[in-house]
Amino acid sequence: MGNQPANSVDKAKDAPKDSGQVKRFRIDLFEKIPFLKKFCKWRSFQFLAVFPNLVIFLFFLYAGLFGSRVGNRNIIIIFVWIFWWFLLITFMVPFASRIWCVLCPFPFFGEWFQRRALIKVRSGKTGGLRNKMFGLNKKWPKALSNIWLQDIGFLALCTFSALFLTRPIISVVVLGGLFLVATVLAFFYRQRAFCMYVCPVSGFQGLYAMTSMIELRAVDPQVCRKECKTKNCLTGSEKGWGCPWYQYVGKMERNNYCGLCMECVKSCPNDNISVFARPFCGDTQVKGYDESWKAFIMLALAMVYAVTLLGPWGTIRDWANIAEVRNWKGLGIYAGIIWFTALIAIPAVWALASWLGKLLAGVRSISTKEIFVKYSYMLVPLGLLAWIAFSFPLIMVNGSYIISVISDPLGWGWDLLGTADVAWRPILPEYTVYLQILLLLFGLFFALKRGYDISLTLYQDKSQAVRSIIPTGVVCAVIIFAFLRLFTG
Amino acid sequence: MKARLVILGIVIVLVCALIPPLVASSSSGGGEKKEFFIKARQYAYDPPRITVNKGDELHIRLASLDVVHGFFLEGHDIDAQIEPGVRQFKLRHPSEGKEFTDVNEVVFTVEHTGKFRYRCSHTCGTLHPFMQGELIVCPNYPFLAASGGTVGVLISTLLVIFLAGKKHKDAMPGGDAQ
Ligand code: SF4
Ligand code: SF4
Ligand code: SF4
Ligand SMILES: [Cu+2]
Numbered sequence: 145m146g147n148q149p150a151n152s153v154d155k156a157k158d159a160p161k162d163s164g165q166v167k168r169f170r171i172d173l174f175e176k177i178p179f180l181k182k183f184c185k186w187r188s189f190q191f192l193a194v195f196p197n198l199v200i201f202l203f204f205l206y207a208g209l210f211g212s213r214v215g216n217r218n219i220i221i222i223f224v225w226i227f228w229w230f231l232l233i234t235f236m237v238p239f240a241s242r243i244w245c246v247l248c249p250f251p252f253f254g255e256w257f258q259r260r261a262l263i264k265v266r267s268g269k270t271g272g273l274r275n276k277m278f279g280l281n282k283k284w285p286k287a288l289s290n291i292w293l294q295d296i297g298f299l300a301l302c303t304f305s306a307l308f309l310t311r312p313i314i315s316v317v318v319l320g321g322l323f324l325v326a327t328v329l330a331f332f333y334r335q336r337a338f339c340m341y342v343c344p345v346s347g348f349q350g351l352y353a354m355t356s357m358i359e360l361r362a363v364d365p366q367v368c369r370k371e372c373k374t375k376n377c378l379t380g381s382e383k384g385w386g387c388p389w390y391q392y393v394g395k396m397e398r399n400n401y402c403g404l405c406m407e408c409v410k411s412c413p414n415d416n417i418s419v420f421a422r423p424f425c426g427d428t429q430v431k432g433y434d435e436s437w438k439a440f441i442m443l444a445l446a447m448v449y450a451v452t453l454l455g456p457w458g459t460i461r462d463w464a465n466i467a468e469v470r471n472w473k474g475l476g477i478y479a480g481i482i483w484f485t486a487l488i489a490i491p492a493v494w495a496l497a498s499w500l501g502k503l504l505a506g507v508r509s510i511s512t513k514e515i516f517v518k519y520s521y522m523l524v525p526l527g528l529l530a531w532i533a534f535s536f537p538l539i540m541v542n543g544s545y546i547i548s549v550i551s552d553p554l555g556w557g558w559d560l561l562g563t564a565d566v567a568w569r570p571i572l573p574e575y576t577v578y579l580q581i582l583l584l585l586f587g588l589f590f591a592l593k594r595g596y597d598i599s600l601t602l603y604q605d606k607s608q609a610v611r612s613i614i615p616t617g618v619v620c621a622v623i624i625f626a627f628l629r630l631f632t633g
Numbered sequence: 634m635k636a637r638l639v640i641l642g643i644v645i646v647l648v649c650a651l652i653p654p655l656v657a658s659s660s661s662g663g664g665e666k667k668e669f670f671i672k673a674r675q676y677a678y679d680p681p682r683i684t685v686n687k688g689d690e691l692h693i694r695l696a697s698l699d700v701v702h703g704f705f706l707e708g709h710d711i712d713a714q715i716e717p718g719v720r721q722f723k724l725r726h727p728s729e730g731k732e733f734t735d736v737n738e739v740v741f742t743v744e745h746t747g748k749f750r751y752r753c754s755h756t757c758g759t760l761h762p763f764m765q766g767e768l769i770v771c772p773n774y775p776f777l778a779a780s781g782g783t784v785g786v787l788i789s790t791l792l793v794i795f796l797a798g799k800k801h802k803d804a805m806p807g808g809d810a811q
Contacts (some may be wrong), residue, residue, distance in 0.1 A: 215759055310759035430797075456766045458677020458748075463678070465760055541752065542762050568754055569727070574708030577748060581779040585646075585786050592790040610795045621787040625780060632748055633777040 149553070170420040172363065175214075180419070184406040190246065191262050198249040201319075203553075208316035212555020219553035222318070222545045225309050230539045232349075234532045241356035242349050245403035251339060254330025259385065265410075267382040271334065277382040284341055290434040294347030295441055299486055301344050301446050303479045306452070306464035317357030320485040329365055335388040340401060350400035351438045352528045354427035354521075358368025360402055360419050361393065362408075367416045368394025368543045377408035377417065382565040393417055398427040400435075424592050425525050429518070437519035438493065440594075443623065444486035446530045450630045452478075454537060461619050476582075494520065497615035505612035510602050518598050522591040527621050530627050533580040537631075541570040577632040588624045592617050640795050649785025650778045656717040663688030670694045671703035671751075671766070673715055675758050678751065678766035686771050687746050694738045697778030706768065711739060712754055730789045738763035746770045 159475060174181035183189060208220040215221040236244050258279050268276025294490075301318065308314040326338040339346055362368050377393040380386030384407040386391075391401055393408050393416075409417045430436055451457065452464050463474035500515040544566055549555075551564035556563065595617060599609035663686040671693060672679045685691060695704055698718040704713040704722075714723040714733060748783035753764035 183696050214756065215757060285795045306760065310762075334699065373774055454765070456677065456681035458674070458679070458681065461676050461760055468675075468759060474722045545762075567731075570705070570707065570752070573744075573748060573752075574747075577775050579774060581782070585779070587784055588783060588786050589790055592787065593794065596788045596791075606795065610791060614791065617787060617791060625783050626785065628776065632779055633774065 148533050156605040165254045165363065168422055168426055168541075170359070170361075170422040170426075172418050173358070173421055174418040181570055182407075184201060184419070185224075187263050187265070187410070187413050188563055190405055190407075193246050194249055194252055194511075197247050198252050201249040205316050205320055206556075207554050208312040208319075211312060211497050213312060214537055214555060215553070216542070216545050217549065217555030218312040219549050220315050220319075221310065222542075222549045223279050226542055227491060228533055230515055230535050232345075233352075233528070233535050237349055237352045238528060238532075239357050241353040241358050241399045242403050242514065244349065244407065245339065245346075246405060247530065250270075250326040250343065251330065251336055254327045255336070255388070256337065257327070258330055258335065258363060265380070265382060267380075272381075273380050273386040274374075275385050277334070279330060280332045280333075282332050284333050284337045288549070290432065291341070291347045291350070292434045293341055295345055295434060297342070298344040299441050299445070299483065303482055304466070305449070305466055306461070309453075311411065312469065314523055334360060334402065335386075337392065340389060347438050348442050350414065351430075351442065351524060352531075353399040354429075355425045355525055355528055356399055357424055357426070358419055358421055359399055359426060360404060360417065361396060363416050363418050365394060367414050370412055372412075372416070376411040376413055380407070381411040381413065384408065386411070398429060400427070425590055428594055428598050430524070431517070433517065436494075436517050437487070439520050439523040439527055440490040440494070443488040443527045444482065444490055446527060447626065447630070448472055449484050450534050454534065455630065473520055493619060494616070497619045500615035504614055505603060507603060507608055507609040507612075510612075514602065514615070515612065515616075518602065519595055519613065520597040521598055522613075522616055522620055523592060523623075525590035526587045526623060529583050530623075533583040533587075533627065533631060536583075537576045540576055541573055542568075543571055544569045544601065580631045581628065584624050584627050588620055591620045597622075635797065638793045641796075642793040645789035645792070646782055646785035647787065650681045650782035652776045653777035653781040654772065657774070657777055658708075660772065661747065662686040664690075664773070666690045666692065670696070671704070672696050672698055673704065673753070673764075674698040675700065676764035678704075678754070680766070681765040682769065684769040685743055685773060687743060690737050690740065690742045696720075698780050700757050701755050701756050702764070704751055705754035706720055707749045708745060709741060709749065711741070713793045714755055720752040739767075743768075743770045747775045796799075 174184075204220040204224060207218055211218045211220070232244055258277050258281075259266065259275075260278055266276040268506075269275060270277040270281055271543070308318045308435070322343070325342065329338045329342065374381070375392060375394065376386075378387050378391065387408055388405060389401050389403050391408075396402060430439065431609070452460050459474075460478065462469045463470060463478035466472070466475045495512070495516055498519060499512045501511050501515050501519070502510065521590070545568065548566045548568075549562050551561045552558045553560075593614070595613040596609060597611050603609040604613060647664045656738040665686070667685055667689050667719070669680070669683050669691065671683075673695065695713055695715045701717070704715060705711070710726045710728050712725050712727050716722070721735045721737055724736045724739055725731065725733045736783060747770060749768045749770065750765045751768060753761055755761075757764065
């Protein structure tokens with residue numbers, strides 16, 4: 145599995161062999177922008193990033209509880225599900241990896257409890273760490289040390305999305321509930337177990353962060369391997385906390401499970417960590433079925449949302465809208481379709497395509513399983529771009545609610561900035577189709593391009609490599625065609 | 634070598650994208666009078682989708698089956714408000730002003746092809762922001778071109794990477810496989 149906590153320092157000593165990762169060009173941002181480095185090394189960095197968001201988040205909860213019950217008049221709905229979602233999927237994840245996890249208020253209280261410090265560091269000893277930490281500090285159960293919980297949790301949550309997307313009070317229950325679970329888990333389990341293994345928005349951020357145009361990595365992995373005995377990035381020091389996400393930077397080769405908290409930048413004694421700019425889709429490895437299924441689930445959900453929320457079909461919207469329509473049979477059909485598509489249908493098609501790819505390539509030693517998992521990376525740029533294509537109309541059509549709700553966040557008839565009465569006015573809605581077409585074709589291109597890059601790590605011969613991706617490539621094209629049909633056809 | 638392959642790839646995509654619209658443009662049609670009666674309810678329109686030809690003259694009547702709904706037609710400067718139980722509805726052209734006038738039907742000729750959504754523009758309940766239907770004006774050039782483009786991207790990417798195969802080390806942004 146991709147996210148084995150690298151908690152043991154011994155394990156970290158062996159050099160990464162045959163990673164299968166494609167090495168790419170990158171620019172050292174800390175070197176280019178010294179201020180950025182200074183800022184990230186600053187101990188108050190994380191606190192200052194999170195605190196305003198915590199205040200805003202608590203205000204949203206208040207608005208959800210006491211404000212208007214009409215979704216598009218309540219700031220919790222408009223800001224969280226339209227504005228935040230849009231920013232997250234179209235900008236933060238593709239351009240800045242898991243930067244949201246720096247800003248996210250969910251782990252605030254839990255982390256505070258574990259550290260009993262908001263800014264300073266405590267040195268000492270806790271487990272393998274060089275920091276003093278509070279709480280029970282248990283290890284997360286091995287059987288759950290993967291993203292299956294997040295896969296299923298997110299799917300379950302999204303089955304009922306029509307509820308919390310439109311009802312402030314249900315949004316409060318969902319968001320408040322997650323906040324509570326994040327806090328309570330921190331009493332028992334070490335560091336950010338919630339973020340690594342439970343948080344429903346963690347899994348897809350990790351998956352899609354592989355496409356991101358930035359990465360945090362060791363400047364020279366040789367230094368980590370040969371010179372550094374203390375591995376303070378993982379274990380902490382008097383300058384920084386041990387990685388809350390259990391990452392050992394010396395071997396970290398993907399963005400998936402790095403929350404960009406910058407503790408390692410502070411604790412590395414060799415000043416060997418930096419943030420780099422890199423081309424789109426820099427990480428190309430999917431590791432394990434849990435991550436493949438995340439890709440399937442995200443794709444299925446994008447399609448289901450495109451049908452339910454952006455489609456013309458009232459019956460399907462009624463099925464999803466259980467709170468008002470109370471058609472349990474309809475909800476059953478709806479949920480059944482979602483779960484079947486995400487967990488069985490897409491994976492089955494993918495398995496078939498992988499098997500055909502193996503046959504076409506004609507190399508026996510490379511298993512269908514390997515092709516299945518590795519090539520499922522193709523669905524990462526594909527799925528991300530499909531989500532972006534889905535999210536643009538959301539903001540172009542409902543963006544004016546952002547402007548009006550900011551003046552009247554609780555829907556109480558206030559007019560703070562004089563924009564409360566701005567009429568609903570979609571922004572150039574008739575042009576969204578062109579944007580969506582470009583986004584989807586761009587996604588298909590990257591799926592194929594990276595699919596080929598990956599196939600070259602499996603096959604020596606370029607023609608075998610190309611043949612091996614033809615079936616999965618065709619599946620990708622069919623998926624893109626389906627989205628085009630929904631959005632523009 | 635590399636630049637030539639990229640150009641080849643782009644040409645393939647463009648050719649594939651052009652074929653379906655060219656084929657479709659030869660089909661005749663349009664210029665007819667077409668009548669529709671669209672009923673709004675929480676949170677959909679019936680019919681959910683209407684298909685016409687470029688040049689058709691549309692006569693649309695609107696009614697609501699439950700609460701007050703809107704009818705905002707993308708790209709056509711049409712916005713209506715529909716009250717339940719009333720035969721007439723209120724119509725305005727947003728670019729011309731905010732005032733509504735009572736009408737029996739909205740009449741216009743479709744000049745642009747593609748997909749245009751009609752959406753509810755009057756908050757009518759929880760799923761209001763997602764209440765929408767579709768007007769398809771054939772031939773749907775954007776969709777046809779995009780479909781051809783999909784095939785084009787598939788063929789050209791596979792072909793170009795195959796031809797560039799040996800040179801893939803420098804063709805990829807920055808590097809080779811470890
Ligand atoms: S993983 Fe989830 S809870 Fe943790 S910081 Fe990221 S978004 Fe927040
Ligand atoms: S502390 Fe620095 S030098 Fe040591 S292993 Fe971590 S990143 Fe490498
Ligand atoms: S690797 Fe560094 S920046 Fe990433 S989560 Fe760990 S300590 Fe934070
Ligand atoms: Cu309505």
